[in-house]
Amino acid sequence: MMKAAVHTTYGPPEVLKVTEVEKPQHKDREILVKIEFATVTSGDVRLRGSDFPPLFWLPARLIFGLFRPKKQILGHELSGTVEAIGSQVTKFQVGDAVLGTTTMLRSGSHAQYVCLPETWKQGVVLHKPKELSFKEAAALPVGGMTALFLLKKAGLKKGMDVLVYGASGSVGSYALQIAKAYGAQVTTVSSGANFDMLQSLGADTMLDYKKEDYTKKDRTYDIVFDAVGKTSKSKAKKVLKPGGAFVSITSITAEKREQLQEVVNLTVSGKIKPFIDKKFPLDAIVAAHTYVETGRKRGNVVITMAN
Numbered sequence: 001m002m003k004a005a006v007h008t009t010y011g012p013p014e015v016l017k018v019t020e021v022e023k024p025q026h027k028d029r030e031i032l033v034k035i036e037f038a039t040v041t042s043g044d045v046r047l048r049g050s051d052f053p054p055l056f057w058l059p060a061r062l063i064f065g066l067f068r069p070k071k072q073i074l075g076h077e078l079s080g081t082v083e084a085i086g087s088q089v090t091k092f093q094v095g096d097a098v099l100g101t102t103t104m105l106r107s108g109s110h111a112q113y114v115c116l117p118e119t120w121k122q123g124v125v126l127h128k129p130k131e132l133s134f135k136e137a138a139a140l141p142v143g144g145m146t147a148l149f150l151l152k153k154a155g156l157k158k159g160m161d162v163l164v165y166g167a168s169g170s171v172g173s174y175a176l177q178i179a180k181a182y183g184a185q186v187t188t189v190s191s192g193a194n195f196d197m198l199q200s201l202g203a204d205t206m207l208d209y210k211k212e213d214y215t216k217k218d219r220t221y222d223i224v225f226d227a228v229g230k231t232s233k234s235k236a237k238k239v240l241k242p243g244g245a246f247v248s249i250t251s252i253t254a255e256k257r258e259q260l261q262e263v264v265n266l267t268v269s270g271k272i273k274p275f276i277d278k279k280f281p282l283d284a285i286v287a288a289h290t291y292v293e294t295g296r297k298r299g300n301v302v303i304t305m306a307n
């Protein structure tokens with residue numbers, strides 16, 4: 001048996017119950033991972049509450065469970081140690097430290113154990129370098145890969161002017177740091193309360209959305225990156241240079257092994273640092289969801305499986 005946060009109905013954070021469930025059994029091509037850390041993302045909160053935009057509500061419910069959630073253990077990312085491997089696994093050994101995602105798998109990372117395929121189309125699992133702590137590693141995959149995917153789609157290059165709208169969230173804090181690592185000049189949009197955080201992550205210019213409108217400043221950008229889904233292409237066009245690109249987290253992204261490896265490499269070389277806002281034990285999963293649901297989290301919220 002193992003401990004897990006389970007939700008059998010959609011609803012507020014209180015639908016999550018920490019309980020004992022069957023420990024998963026790995027298949028031939030799977031590894032069994034003893035989880036050290038996971039995160040609560042805004043995606044977990046949306047899935048638990050069935051909080052989908054009206055147009056996507058029905059398609060989303062058909063995918064994630066029409067009457068009750070199909071994936072009853074949430075959690076999209078994790079770090080941990082391989083406890084057992086299937087007979088056809090070649091890339092991992094018992095004892096390896098790993099980080100990865102649970103995208104489109106039957107069960108998530110808000111549990112003591114999870115089974116991950118060695119490779120699968122939608123998600124990624126990689127070896128965790130020793131330079132990276134388990135806590136930091138768990139907070140890298142989703143935000144890091146999403147930021148890198150969208151910046152590459154926008155054609156990020158050295159010397160570009162990049163504006164990150166909503167830079168204080170998980171995706172935004174990685175987008176800022178990855179753009180800086182590539183040699184871009186980065187302007188961030190956040191509330192003034194997060195200026196200290198963004199300065200520490202390398203922002204060149206910071207705008208407070210409560211006091212000024214980024215489209216009315218006398219400045220243009222090669223890339224406008226909407227990291228919280230709260231600006232739009234029509235607004236961004238006002239400040240895009242000719243040939244400039246607008247990208248948003250509302251678009252479909254894909255997880256790629258090479259991209260997580262690049263994010264890991266940038267972290268090991270000290271060019272990016274996962275920003276950890278708060279840490280909760282698994283037993284406090286309701287409090288963690290309640291906090292993330294405020295929409296005010298800074299960077300990442302991690303869950304520890306240790307008591």
Ligand SMILES: NC(=O)c1ccc[n+]([C@@H]2O[C@H](COP(=O)([O-])OP(=O)(O)OC[C@H]3O[C@@H](n4cnc5c(N)ncnc54)[C@H](OP(=O)(O)O)[C@@H]3O)[C@@H](O)[C@H]2O)c1
Pocket residue numbers: 041042043046142143146165166167168169170171172189190191192193194209227228229230248249250251252253295296297298299
């Ligand atoms: N497409 C994908 O593959 C993908 C992957 C991951 C995430 N996502 C989506 O990306 C979005 C962001 O997720 P996240 O976890 O990175 O961040 P998040 O936790 O949703 O964002 C929280 C941050 O947003 C800031 N914020 C709130 N309202 C704002 C506004 N009007 N203008 C600027 N900043 C504002 C808050 O700062 P203040 O307190 O200063 O306002 C807070 O720091 C979510 O909708 C998530 O579902 C998409």
